[in-house]
Amino acid sequence: MLFKLNRLTQSLVMVGLVLPAMAYAQDAPPTPKKDEGKPQRIEVTGSSIKRVRDEGAVALQVIQAQDLVKQGITSAEQFVATLSSNGNGVDNMTTNQGGDFLNSTADRPHNNGAASASLRGLGAQYTLVLLNGRRLSTHGLNGTSVDLNSIPMAAVDRIEVLKDGASAIYGTDAIGGVINFILKRDYQGLEMTASADKTQHGGGDMYRLSVLGGVGDYEADGYNALFSLTYDTNNRLRGTQRSFQNGYQPDRGLAPDTTGTPFATIGASSGTALSGYYTLPGDTQSYNKANLLALQGDCSAGTDMVAYRGDITGFNNNNKACAYDYGKQWSLMQPVDRFNLVSKANFRLSPDHMLTAEVVASHTESAVEYTPIQLTTKSAGALYPAYIKDANGNLVRSPYYQDLTGLVPGFDNTKDELIRWRCLECGPRQQNTKTDAYRVLLGLEGVLAGDWDYKTGLSYAQSKADTTLGDGYLYQDQLSAAMATGLINPFLKAGESQTPEAMALLEAAKARGAKLYGGQASVAELDATVSHEIYSLPAGAVSMALGLDLRNEKYKFNESESSYPTINGVSAPASLDQASRDISAVFGELDVPLMKSLDLQTALRYDHYNDFGSTTNPKVALRWQPLPELAFRTSYSKGFHAPGFEQLYGGSSTGQFNSDINDPVLCPNGGTDANACGIRPDIVTTSNPQLKPETSKQWSIGLVASPLPWLTSSIDFWNIEINNKIAALSGQALMAHYDQYSQYVVRDENGYITEVDAPIMNQAGAKTRGVDLNVTANVKDGPDTWVASLDGTYTDSYKSRFSANDPWTELVGSFGDAIYGYDLHVRWKHQAMLTWSRGDWSVTGVQSFTGHYRDEVDGFGSGVTSPNAPTWVKSYTLYHLSATYTGFKDTSVTFGVKNLFDTKPSYSAHNVDNVVGAGWDGRVGDPRMRSFTLRVNHKF
Structure with a gap:
């Protein structure tokens, strides 16, 4: 990587100017040692300054590994689905749409075999996923978001979810928030864990086997080495195995x-x-x-x-x-096999310096399946x-x-x-994806002379994926x-x-084994931060952090060795030769106690991209605690998101309308012209090297209250606005706004539509606002302990529009459409959990709730909605129950029932053309229904 030193020097000076000059004119006070009775200060997600966790001015949700065990969660995708702040979109594998180019979008192309997070429902490209506070590579096919399958969940100690913008700290991808998976540290011993999650009605079973080992006591021996190996497998679940998967229910307004x-x-x-x-x-x-x-x-x-x-x-x-009834034949869950490896070692070089070497690797195989051609x-x-x-x-x-x-x-x-x-005899169409991902890291952290905390690391991460055709595809000739x-x-x-x-x-004629496409993404990074208490004020010490981040990102996407048009039903995706970018960033952060009860936190980050320019983004946060039982907090920040490689340089890809359309000029009200009515022209999506970066503004305000020693609650109001949002106009959007975008419709000499061009462009944007609610109670009653918690999100508004001349369209509480996309924004979601424990026993009950929303309107584009179709998709509530016994020597056993009451997904009068689920919604419902879990952990 080459970076211009003069530009970097100017950037460092710029950050220095915004920090109070008096901070550098004083000798820094000595930092209290651990044995002086003060709480240990640690680095938490969303800040580069080490602090006591409760000191933060923004909402940070922390989930411990044992809480995941109680819920029967074995994968990062399952965990993200439980977050009330995560959207119900098409970013996960269970939607089963990733490999279908007809459903790919400009921001989420080629999603085969990948699962992603989407905080605030903004899309996976706006959520930053970290492992131990550092970046992973984006998925080798889509190149826009981290694949959750690459997270080694068996070695995770806790997960920190920052529900606030963090571009001023982490740079791009952090507009919606940050999810930081933190691995175990200083682990000693050896343990094996086996788990099974078997459905009552068959299909979709899940199994896991893991080994975790660690040697060395870091404090006593000066080193610790950890090793983890995990194998997960999920079995396929077909639509024919569930009665609610039914695309022909005319009495309820549904027919294929x-x-x-x-x-x-x-x-x-x-x-x-x-x-x-x-x-x-x-x-x-x-x-x-x-x-x-x-x-x-x-x-x-x-x-x-x-x-x-x-x-x-x-x-x-x-x-x-x-x-x-093709919806009935749809595959509800694709089979997935995952191997995850973690190898990590910490070495004490001296009392104040630690060297870390880490290798994290994963291999994932998935097999998406569609109906016959x-x-x-x-x-x-x-x-x-x-x-x-x-x-x-x-x-x-x-x-x-x-x-x-x-x-x-x-x-x-x-x-x-x-x-x-x-052609039923041709077999179901299958696409098999193999993904190999890894990250190697060499890090150094500790305390410098003058008690400056420092951390630096050099890492390289890569994800490589290939998709080949299975059964069901035939060579056209x-x-x-x-x-x-x-x-x-x-x-x-x-x-x-x-x-x-x-x-x-x-x-x-079958094309079985033909390579469909392949891709590779990588990121090489050098990061360094220092933090210190630099000045004393009457209310306390001023803390500062300075950081440097140098990255090189690469991405390439290649189509198959075969000629795409010769395979029936396979549209030609773009082929992108390797593209790369260099990013240099400097950032600073201050924590200033203005009064004993009032803290100010500020951050400023400057990023320079060699392919589209520079951006500077600030963040300011306040925390006021007038009473020990009450604290108020607020924050304001700006963010940015750089255009993806595919959006900039991906060329053109060809698809087709999902359903018949009518020419808005030659067949505006229907008719009998077969060349203009009920047609399916090609849709050509084209990249745009002139794209501007997306920018954002966001704020939050909230309070934390502990009216009783055993009760803590918080409420936070949040608002996010994104400008210059990058997206491709869908074919349906072009038809709906024909007068505005008619120049993108290609016609032949007779005036008939032959092609619709869907350019990727900067559109007006999106804005969303809502409220997060969290309540936790911890009651000790003699030998019994009760812990109850509720985490909920109310989304008051989510609006989008194409241009400044268009009115804002409210999307909250609606199914979605072909114009603004099919990410679902429900008004209310929550996860409630109650745990009782006594001695060797603990029992946990979980309630998962998703609110109602308006059903799909005119899903076929005909202008007709059946009067038999329901107006609303009803709310969806699941209950899970588990019990853990630790009375066996070195062994713990957890038995559970997911979906205790065997609740079917709520009915929706739509078929699988736009969102998976014939008669139900795959973005919300769990098609597995009741299942039984068993987990056995043994420590040697």
Whole structure:
């Protein structure tokens, strides 16, 4: 890495100028030693100054490892899902959407195999995830956020969640907050832990085995070495294993919008057997599709087929087709295998200096799965031949040709048919992702002459991921050739099967094992901080910290060795050659006791990015404690977020609309023009090297009260505003704002839409505000101890808009839409826990609550919402119960029941096109339902 020394020198001088000059004119008072009776001062998340934890002026939530055990939590993703401050978005693996390019966004592309945090529901790119206070690499595929699968949970001692902006301390990514996973320190001994989490209804089981060992007493021996190895495995859970996964519930306003069925539907297209719309005798409705089973009133004769319900979807011209309940076939949980390794050693170089060497590594394998492919366009091999050649080269009628002459007016049985066919025989589409991540660190910390605390470290972190195709994907040329033989029968009823010759053709066309894409992200970092009490005021000592942070970030993303257009259903993502950036930062922090009861904390950070410029961000916080039982706190800060490599340099990627749309010019109110009504043009997303960084302003104000010795509570009001928010206009947003963005719609010489360009751009922004509530009670009653806690978040508002000329759109309490995205912002979430303990026993009960919100409106883009669909998705409450017994020698056993009352996810009248869950919402509901947990820990 190369950094300009003169720029760095200027930056250090700039930080020095904002610190009180008198601080440097005095001899610093001696720092009290540990044995002088004062509490030990430690560094906590959100500050570089060592302090007693309760002295902070911002909300810091601390979760101990034993609390995770009581809740049966074994992964970082499970833990983050319990945080009331974390959003319900599409950043986690359980949404099962990461690998689908149709659902990728500009800020979260290529999310296969990754799970992320999203504090305040802002998105994973605004939450900084740290391990022992230092950065990890972003995921090798998406390059924007840390993969929670890489966190070694078995070696975690505690987790600190800072629910406040921290760009002035940590730089980019910290607008929404910080989650800091802190590993065990000075551990001695050897222990093994085995756990199982088995569902009552089958599927989705979880198992874990871990070994943790440590040698050396740091105080007595001058060293400590820790080692941890963990293996986790999660089994697949399929939609067919849960009754609530059902995409056809017309009495509740839900029906699938697809005419790609196992018994194929014939579509209208010029030059084919069904050249355009048709009208049946005695019927005024015109139709553009035809299915023999629908015309016979017997759609249920096909596998998982149902009657198409245009009264629900809004597309009545499809009513002579059938529909397929593809949502029922969706995979609810993908299988995941994780290996995590921690190797860490601390060495005492002298009484005041410690050397740390650390290696953290992980290997994750996941397998996302989607429904079988469907053929819908001519280019996809969906033209079924009217005639084929026999062994003598003569044209003969295709044996499986569906002749609708006499049933459909104008049907021309001399021409090929355009079919919409769901190829169940091809198998479910599978994408397998392997991710290898690691971080190596060499650190030094201690006390310098004059009692200056210091910490410095040199680290390198990398994440490399590759996705290959499993079953279900076929090479387009081979598939088209196979369909042209006429040997494959796309008109099969339930119970019927393809011939061996047809299965051989399909098998030969499969792209199993082809590399879909791969990526690699890395960060090399040198950090250093010093802190000290630099001046004495009547109210106490002024503490200061100065820091330096030098980073080099790299990212590359490459498409497969194959040609993407040759694989059916695989859109071409952008290919990004390696991009890198150098970041140099200096920062300063002050803790000033203005009065005995009033503390001021200030911070200022300057960052220089070699690829887009510099930014300076301050933070100011106050803490006033007029009474021992009462303290007030407030903070104000500015933040920034640099554009991602993919957003800047990723080039173009091509996808398609999830559902049919109508041309806002040629088919504004529906019609019979098959080239303008019910179309699915390509969507091309293009990067933008001219993007500006996103900026933010945020403030919070709150209080902490302890009216009784056993009771502590806090309430904090918070507000965040993001400007220049980076996003790609979705195709639906372009259609909804056509007058404003018509220049991005590409038309052919006849005026028909052929392509919609969705550029990545700086938009107006987003703003959100709300309240955090925390209550903790700790009561000792003879031999019994009761500990109760509640952590809740009320989001009062979350608004977005595209430009300064657009009105703000309120998103809190609504399902989401294709214009502003599908991150869910509920008004109220909380996690409540009650623990009783006596002797060798402890019992813990947990309540997890997510409030109600408005259901999806017009999910198909037709302008129609079924009157049978509920207005609200009901609140969702789960109860968990566990008991721990430690009476066995060196062994503890924990048994628990998750989802004690076997509660189903709340009903939602949507299908899986936009958010996973057919008849329920995968962002909120737990599809596993009741499960039983057992954890055994033995210390040797």
